[in-house]
Amino acid sequence: MNSAQPQEAVRLVEVTKIYRMPRGSVKALDRVNLSISAGDFISIMGPSGSGKSTLLNIIGCLDVPTSGEVFIAGKNVSKLSESGRTRIRREKIGFVFQQFNLIPTLTALENIAFPMLLRGERRHEEKSRALLRAVGLSEELGEHKPAELSGGEQQRVAIARALANDPEIILADEPTGNLDTKTSREIMGLLKALNERGKTIVVVTHDPLVASLTRKTLRMLDGRILSDGGATTDGGETDSGATERKTQTF
Amino acid sequence: MRAVFLRFALRNLARHKFRSTLAVVGIVIGVIAISSLGILGNSIKLSFSEAFSAVGNELVVHPKSESTISEKVLREVERASGAGSEVIPVRQRTELVDFGAEKKPVVVYGLRSEDIPLLLELEEGRLLKRGSSNCLLGSEIAEEHDLNVGERLRVGTQELRIAGILKERGLGFDINPDYAVVVEAEAFVRLFNASHSAEGYNFLIVRVNRLKDVERVKSAIESRLNKREKRVSVLDLKRLMESFNEAFAKISTFLLGIGAVSLLVAGVSILNVMMMSVVERTKEIGIMRAIGTSRAGVLRMFLYESLLLGFAGSAIGGVLSFGGGFLILSFWMQQTSYLLAPSSILCIFFGIAFGIATSVLSGLYPAWRASTLNPIEALRHE
Numbered sequence: 001m002n003s004a005q006p007q008e009a010v011r012l013v014e015v016t017k018i019y020r021m022p023r024g025s026v027k028a029l030d031r032v033n034l035s036i037s038a039g040d041f042i043s044i045m046g047p048s049g050s051g052k053s054t055l056l057n058i059i060g061c062l063d064v065p066t067s068g069e070v071f072i073a074g075k076n077v078s079k080l081s082e083s084g085r086t087r088i089r090r091e092k093i094g095f096v097f098q099q100f101n102l103i104p105t106l107t108a109l110e111n112i113a114f115p116m117l118l119r120g121e122r123r124h125e126e127k128s129r130a131l132l133r134a135v136g137l138s139e140e141l142g143e144h145k146p147a148e149l150s151g152g153e154q155q156r157v158a159i160a161r162a163l164a165n166d167p168e169i170i171l172a173d174e175p176t177g178n179l180d181t182k183t184s185r186e187i188m189g190l191l192k193a194l195n196e197r198g199k200t201i202v203v204v205t206h207d208p209l210v211a212s213l214t215r216k217t218l219r220m221l222d223g224r225i226l227s228d229g230g231a232t233t234d235g236g237e238t239d240s241g242a243t244e245r246k247t248q249t250f
Numbered sequence: 251m252r253a254v255f256l257r258f259a260l261r262n263l264a265r266h267k268f269r270s271t272l273a274v275v276g277i278v279i280g281v282i283a284i285s286s287l288g289i290l291g292n293s294i295k296l297s298f299s300e301a302f303s304a305v306g307n308e309l310v311v312h313p314k315s316e317s318t319i320s321e322k323v324l325r326e327v328e329r330a331s332g333a334g335s336e337v338i339p340v341r342q343r344t345e346l347v348d349f350g351a352e353k354k355p356v357v358v359y360g361l362r363s364e365d366i367p368l369l370l371e372l373e374e375g376r377l378l379k380r381g382s383s384n385c386l387l388g389s390e391i392a393e394e395h396d397l398n399v400g401e402r403l404r405v406g407t408q409e410l411r412i413a414g415i416l417k418e419r420g421l422g423f424d425i426n427p428d429y430a431v432v433v434e435a436e437a438f439v440r441l442f443n444a445s446h447s448a449e450g451y452n453f454l455i456v457r458v459n460r461l462k463d464v465e466r467v468k469s470a471i472e473s474r475l476n477k478r479e480k481r482v483s484v485l486d487l488k489r490l491m492e493s494f495n496e497a498f499a500k501i502s503t504f505l506l507g508i509g510a511v512s513l514l515v516a517g518v519s520i521l522n523v524m525m526m527s528v529v530e531r532t533k534e535i536g537i538m539r540a541i542g543t544s545r546a547g548v549l550r551m552f553l554y555e556s557l558l559l560g561f562a563g564s565a566i567g568g569v570l571s572f573g574g575g576f577l578i579l580s581f582w583m584q585q586t587s588y589l590l591a592p593s594s595i596l597c598i599f600f601g602i603a604f605g606i607a608t609s610v611l612s613g614l615y616p617a618w619r620a621s622t623l624n625p626i627e628a629l630r631h632e
Contacts, residue, residue, distance in 0.1 A: 062625050083544055089542045090541070090543075095541060101533075101540075105265060115541050119542075162541075
C-alpha cells in the first residue's frame with residue numbers, strides 16, 4: 001500500500017468519505033479499494049447516492065477522502081494541499097461533465113485553450129485548433145460560443161478541453177446524460193478512440209448501453225464497490241442488470 | 251496567464267454593461283465629490299492665507315494688567331524690540347457715524363502721521379499731516395455710502411473732512427481699515443478726549459523687519475515687560491497663521507470626509523455588483539477550478555474586475571472633477587482662480603487614488619469568496 005506500481009493510473013486504498021450533514025453524517029464511500037491500470041477504459045454504474053460521483057471526485061482531486069489514501073500515476077495525492085491538487089487537476093486529469101460545463105463567455109477554441117493558458121503554454125492556438133479537429137469539429141465552429149453549438153458539439157469541445165494539457169486520465173461524469181442515443185454513441189466512440197491511443201478513461205453512467213461500450217464495468221452500492229460482475233446478481237437494487245462484463249480483470 | 255484573467259474580467263464586465271456602468275457612475279460621483287470638496291477646502295484656505303500673507307512678520311501687543319498701554323510701556327516695548335523693528339502704537343474706539351440716511355457704529359483708528367504710510371496705502375486724496383483734523387476713509391465704507399474726498403463726515407460729535415480714501419487691505423489681525431475711519435493720533439486725543447480710552451494706546455503693532463527674528467523679538471518683549479507681572483500679551487501673527495492653517499486643514503478634512511462618504515456608497519455598490527457577479531458565476535467558478543484554475547487565479551480575475559471598474563470610474567471622475575470644482579467654487583466663493591492651483595490639482599489626484607483604493611477594497615471580499623468556493627458545490631450550482 002506504500003507505493004503504487006508504475007502501470008497503475010489510479011489506486012485507492014481503504015478510502016472512506018463521510019459527509020457531515022445537519023441531520024447526521026452520510027457515508028458516501030466505505031473503505032473502497034480500487035486499482036485502475038494505465039490505459040484502462042472502465043465504467044462505474046450504480047443507483048443515485050451509491051457514491052459514484054464521490055468516487056470520481058476523489059479520483060479527480062476535486063475532493064479529499066475522510067480517510068484512506070489515493071494515488072494518481074503513482075503519486076500519493078491524499079496529503080496534497082489545495083494548490084497541489086489544483087495542479088494535478090490541471091496537468092494529470094481531464095474532466096468531461098454531463099452538462100458539458102463550457103465557459104459561456106469563451107468561444108469553443110478559447111475553451112479548449114483555457115487549461116493551456118493556465119499552464120502558460122505558448123502554442124495554445126495551434127494546439128487547440130488541432131484538438132478541435134481531433135474531436136471531429138470543423139474550424140469555423142471554433143469561433144462559436146457554446147450556446148451556439150449543439151449538445152454533441154459542446155461535448156466534443158469539452159473532450160478537446162479535457163485533452164488540452166495531455167493528461168493521463170480522463171474522468172467523465174455521465175458524459176452522455178444530456179445527449180440522444182446516436183450522439184451518445186459518437187461521443188463514446190470518441191472516448192474509445194482516445195483510450196486506444198493510451199488514455200485511461202473512467203466513465204460514470206446510468207446508461208447500460210454506455211457501460212457496454214467500455215472494457216470493464218464496476219458496480220457501486222451504498223458506498224462500496226461490489227465485486228466485479230457479481231454485482232448483477234444483486235436483484236432490483238442496481239439499474240437494470242443488463243451490464244455486460246467485458247474481458248480483462250484486475 | 252495573467253492576461254487571460256484580465257481578458258476574462260473585461261468580458262465579464264461587458265456582459266453586464268448596464269450594471270457595470272452604474273458601478274462606474276458611482277465611483278465617478280464619489281471621485282468628483284471628494285475632489286471638488288477638496289478643491290473647495292483648499293481654495294478657502296488659499297484665499298485666506300493670501301489675505302493674511304502680508305502680516306506674517308507682525309506682533310500685536312495688547313495690554314494685560316491695565317486697559318490701555320501707557321507711553322512708558324510703549325518705550326519699553328520699543329527698547330525690547332531693538333533696532334530691527336518698528337513699533338506702531340494704535341488707538342482705537344467705536345463711534346457712531348452719521349451717514350445721513352442712517353447712523354452706524356464704526357471703528358475709528360488713531361495713528362501717528364509718520365506710521366500711517368507703514369500700514370496703509372491711498373487710493374485717492376492725501377495722507378494726514380501731524381495734528382490734522384481730517385480723516386481717511388476705508389475703501390468699503392466709502393463705496394457703500396458713496397463718500398468722496400473733500401466731503402464731510404460726522405463722527406461722534408465731530409465733523410471731519412475726508413482727506414483720502416484708502417486702498418482695500420483685506421482682513422487683518424492687527425487693524426481692519428476697510429470699514430473704518432482713520433484719524434491722526436493727536437487729533438484722536440483731541441477729538442475723543444472725553445473718554446479715558448484716549449489716554450493710552452489700545453495696542454501696539456511691532457513690525458519685525460526679518461521674519462526669522464519674530465520669535466526672538468516676541469520673547470524679548472515678554473521677558474522685559476512680563477517679568478514681575480503680566481503687563482502685556484504678545485500675539486504672534488505667524489503663530490496665529492499657523493493655527494488658522496490648522497483650522498483650515500480641519501475644514502478641508504471635514505469636506506473630504508463628506509466626499510469620502512459618497513465614495514463609500516460607491517464602494518458598497520461595487521461590493522454589491524461583485525457579489526452578484528460571484529453568485530451568478532458560481533458554476534463557472536466551479537468549472538474553472540475543476541479544470542485546474544488556482545484559487546489565486548480566481549481571486550485575481552475578480553480583483554481585476556473591480557480594479558477595472560475603479561480605474562474607469564476614477565479616470566472619468568478625475569477629468570470631470572475640474573468641472574465639479576469649477577461649479578462648487580463659482581457657487582461658494584464666486585471666484586474660480588484657485589481651481590488650477592497645484593494644491594487643487596493634488597486634490598484631484600487624491601480623489602482618483604481614493605476611488606481606485608475604494609474599488610479594490612470593495613472587490614477584495616467578493617474575490618475572496620469566489621476563490622474559496624468549494625469546486626464541487628460550485629459545479630452543482632445552477
